[in-house]
Amino acid sequence: MxxxxxxxxxxxxxxxxxxxxxxxxxxxxxxxxxxxxxxxxxxxxxxxxxxxxxxxxxxxxxxxxxxxxxxxxxxxxxxxxxxxxxxxxxxxxxxxxxxxxxxxxxxxxxxxxxxxxxxxxxxxxxxxxxxxxxxxxxxxxxxxxxxxxxxxxxxxxxxxxxxxxxxxxxxxxxxxxxxxxxxxxxxxxxxxxxxxxxxxxxxxxxxxxxxxxxxxxxxxxxxxxxxxxxxxxxxxxxxxxxxxxxxxxxxxxGGIAEFVDYLANDSAVTDVWRFHGSGKFKETVPVLDENGHSKITEVDRDCEVDVALRWGIGYDTTVRSFVNIIATPKGGTHQSGFEQALLKTFRKVIEANARKLKAGNDKIEKDDVFAGLTAVLTVRLAEPQFEGQTKEILGTSAVRAIVSRVVEKELAAKLGSSNRGDKAQSALLLEKVVSEMKSRISARVHKETQRRKNALETSTMPAKLIDCRTNEVERSELFIVEGDSALGTARLARSSDHQALLPIRGKILNVQKASVGDMLNNAECAAIIQVVGAGSGRSFQLDAARYGKVVLMTDADVDGAHIRTLLLTLFFRYMRPLVDAGRVYAAVPPLHRVEIINAGSKANEVVYTYSENELHKLLATLEQDGRKYKEPIQRYKGLGEMDADQLAETTMEPRHRTLRRVRVEDAEAAERSFDLLMGSDVAPRKEFIVAGASMLDRERIDA
Incomplete structure (x- = not known):
């Protein structure tokens, strides 16, 4: 070249x-x-x-x-x-x-x-x-x-x-x-x-x-x-x-309030709160004079603070911080001041209302306050000092005190406001923070005392749990069963070596609407969390889960689907890592049992179908082939109607059963679906039901 x-x-x-x-x-x-x-x-x-x-x-x-x-x-x-x-x-x-x-x-x-x-x-x-x-x-x-x-x-x-x-x-x-x-x-x-x-x-x-x-x-x-x-x-x-x-x-x-709305993906406990403020500070920096010589000079600086934040019912935290609209993903002095102000203000307010909130003598921690928080923090100032050219961490030390002062003043005013709307939201928020504290303490105590039972130990699990014998988590399976009638059949159908059963009474609490405290006080939810054994919310530890698979086994009708949705809401909201790891399944029990008559001494053949379409196709094929079947065709309304052998063969025996793995490919889309189906806002759910009414199979309604 x-x-x-x-x-x-x-x-x-x-x-x-x-x-x-x-x-x-x-x-x-x-x-x-x-x-x-x-x-x-x-x-x-x-x-x-x-x-x-x-x-x-x-x-x-x-x-x-x-x-x-x-x-x-x-x-x-x-x-x-x-x-x-x-x-x-x-x-x-x-x-x-x-x-x-x-x-x-x-x-x-x-x-x-x-x-x-x-x-x-x-x-x-x-x-x-x-x-x-x-x-x-x-x-x-x-x-x-x-x-x-x-x-x-x-x-x-x-x-x-x-x-x-x-x-x-x-x-x-x-x-x-x-x-x-x-x-x-x-x-x-x-x-x-x-x-x-x-x-x-x-x-x-x-x-x-x-x-x-x-x-x-x-x-x-x-x-x-x-x-x-x-x-x-x-x-x-x-x-x-x-x-x-x-x-x-x-x-x-819109501004950062609209940004918070976009980032938040759970139901709101508070509206988006917006805090503004500013402060002045002095900074000693080298300044070039007209001749190009550097001279140490004390200059006055202004710092503007703008914060938008809201709390939701979840426990995930999303905090985005910016300096002059440049993202600081690793935080810095402005984020430290923000966190310091939030914790200090909540501690002060909760201590003043400890009796009313039943907070006891325990102190809240940062994680209790930040559970469910979505916030955008921005500061603007001339010539901020960053740690490195990549600008990921703000280093200007005076900003910490300014942000802390602004947030502390504005948040205290909001929590102490006499406005009816603010007062109601503040009460819900304080209750949530106290519930998070109690949940954290309870999880710590539970973790310290809980051990997987073995043959020489007594179980501290709920009395209704029918546990399995194996200590190998990978092999073990927990079936959450709808009702005592299904439990009786499942007990005979299970393999006691590796399949455990936990019955629940009908429809559990809808945790999408309920607070953390209500969820923990609900006997069914508490039993499920205790049996899974890995904690809940922020304290959930996937490695501590006692079972390799959790299988939701409900009736193949509308009520069963509703119960399954309530259970999935509980797992999605409070035991998400279990879902993300692909360890939550839904059992697929059959809808029909068709006994095909064979000629001569040959035993009749039994075929199970799992939908109306599948049944009609099977019957059309049999008619085409000139084969007969026993009438009436057995239609299962619930798991309790099955014999133990039938339930084992179709739903519990690993060699023959079909399980649907519950996966969250798009967490945000899943969050919106749960909020639509199970959240507090009724109007969108009504529109969804009305729009899908024509697709409903009336045969599946027990009426």
Missing amino acids: APTKSEYTARHLSVLEGLEAVRKRPGMYIGSTDSRGLMHCLWEIIDNSVDEALAGYGQSIKITLHPDGAVEIHDDGRGIPVDVEPKTGLSGVEVVFTKLHAGGKFGGGSYTASGGLHGVGASVVNALSSRLDVQVDRGGKTYGMSFRRGEPGKFIDPAKGPGPESTFEPFVTGSKLEVVGTAKRGVTGTRIRYWGDRQIFTPDAKFSYEELQNRARQTSFLVPGLKITLRDERKMPGTPGENGPFEEVFHHD
């Missing part, structure tokens, strides 16, 4: 001096050189566009993933400055893309609060790109400039289009920001298209559409009114655009 026609001059060294460090140690700037690092580069460019929108200068951002591995970001902000920067003598565009720690976020006038704060974003992306093209619309003109691995110059592209393989001619005597077109009057913005350098990034590093989708949705919530368009032209298998270009638009006019 012929060398590129150019001279390596001293000027090149001055341009590449800072960026060479980036190429030698990319992990210091972007964390890694796999897909995560590639995505981090993209976030750096997107964050610059978002900062323009956050400052009020842009309303839309379009991100396009091209088939050749390039990505393009187009915004309608002010556009990167194109005039000459006096200290370097370079255009604003070249300064931004070739100089570390250069940009509009170091002075006090361009951005009051922004996400890209270290000033290394665009230049680092440029250094780690095999090619980067930038076009800026300003003042009725379109300016353009190209770079190869951080070095400015010109690409001579073939007819097929631009690419990093095109011939590159670096500037030798002086770089030039060229006018490459005209822009409509009043139109401003920046277009950046770049190719990640395969000398830096691993061969399997790819842009993740799912991560982009999540980030775009998140940003559209955090910057109300901003329109973000994603377009994927890669036709990559496993992505929404695998069959052709795919475009998606994210645009939300």
Whole structure:
């Protein structure tokens, strides 16, 4: 391959001096050189566009993933400055893309609060790109400039289009920001298209559409009114655009309260509460004077705090924290202040109302307060200090006290409000937190005292449990049986070596509507949790489960289906890991028993069918073959109508039975289904029942 026609001059060294460090140690700037690092580069460019929108200068951002591995970001902000920067003598565009720690976020006038704060974003992306093209619309003109691995110059592209393989001619005597077109009057913005350098990034590093989708949705919530368009032209298998270009638009006019509504996936105990506040602090930082000398100066800072939160009936916690709309997944001082304020305020309120809440002398812990919490925490301040360039942890220490003070004041006012609606919600919330505390203490005591019984020990299990003999969890099966009549038959049908039975009385408590306290006080729910032996909610430990399979065995009628749904609600809500692990099953008992008459001395043949359609097909086949069957055909209304041999053969004997494994492929969809079928909101459930009424088989109703 012929060398590129150019001279390596001293000027090149001055341009590449800072960026060479980036190429030698990319992990210091972007964390890694796999897909995560590639995505981090993209976030750096997107964050610059978002900062323009956050400052009020842009309303839309379009991100396009091209088939050749390039990505393009187009915004309608002010556009990167194109005039000459006096200290370097370079255009604003070249300064931004070739100089570390250069940009509009170091002075006090361009951005009051922004996400890209270290000033290394665009230049680092440029250094780690095999090619980067930038076009800026300003003042009725379109300016353009190209770079190869951080070095400015010109690409001579073939007819097929631009690419990093095109011939590159670096500037030798002086770089030039060229006018490459005209822009409509009043139109401003920046277009950046770049190719990640395969000398830096691993061969399997790819842009993740799912991560982009999540980030775009998140940003559209955090910057109300901003329109973000994603377009994927890669036709990559496993992505929404695998069959052709795919475009998606994210645009939300709500704020973080709407974000909390989106994130929450359980029934609400409280409405979304919104807390606002601000604080001032002093920070000692080095500031450059006019001569470029650093001077330690004490500056005044403002910090704005905005929190939206709500509690639901579940026990999962979702807390998202942001600094100037940049996500801080590992938290930091702002999240520490938030957690500290929540725990302190709840402790104070519960101690003051201990008698009324029956809280006793036990202290609530962080997990008790955070059970069922969905919250979005945002703070805005100038020049926040992050721990590392990846900006995953906020390090500005003064923010902790400000957030804590704001949340403590606002939450205390909410919990002590005399407003009727707030008062009712606060009472429910305090009851939930106390119930979580009692549940945690009970689970700890239970864990300390509970042991799997063996032949020499007495069982502390419920008296109605008919346990199995084996101590091998993998082999053991717990059948939860509907009613005593079915229990009698199942007791004779089971294999006592590895099959245990637990009868329940009809329909258990609907835990989707009930509080944690009500659930624990319900005898049937408590018995099931005790027998499974792995705790409940946050304290559930899959390894402690006493049985390898839990089988729900109910009658094959509408009531049986309802009981099975109630049981599944209990497992989904309070023993989810058992469902996720595929250890919960539904038995499939037959609906009909057809005895086919065989000629001569040959014994009659028995066939079981599991639906009306299956029965009709069987009868049609028998009629076609000229075979007869005994009438009337036996229709099972319940498990108790079966003989032990029939129940064993059809439902309990592993060699012949059919079990349906309950799986949660989409937890959020499952959550919505449970809330629709079992939640407190009646209207959607009524619509669902009315819409499906025509599909109901009247024969299945016991009336």
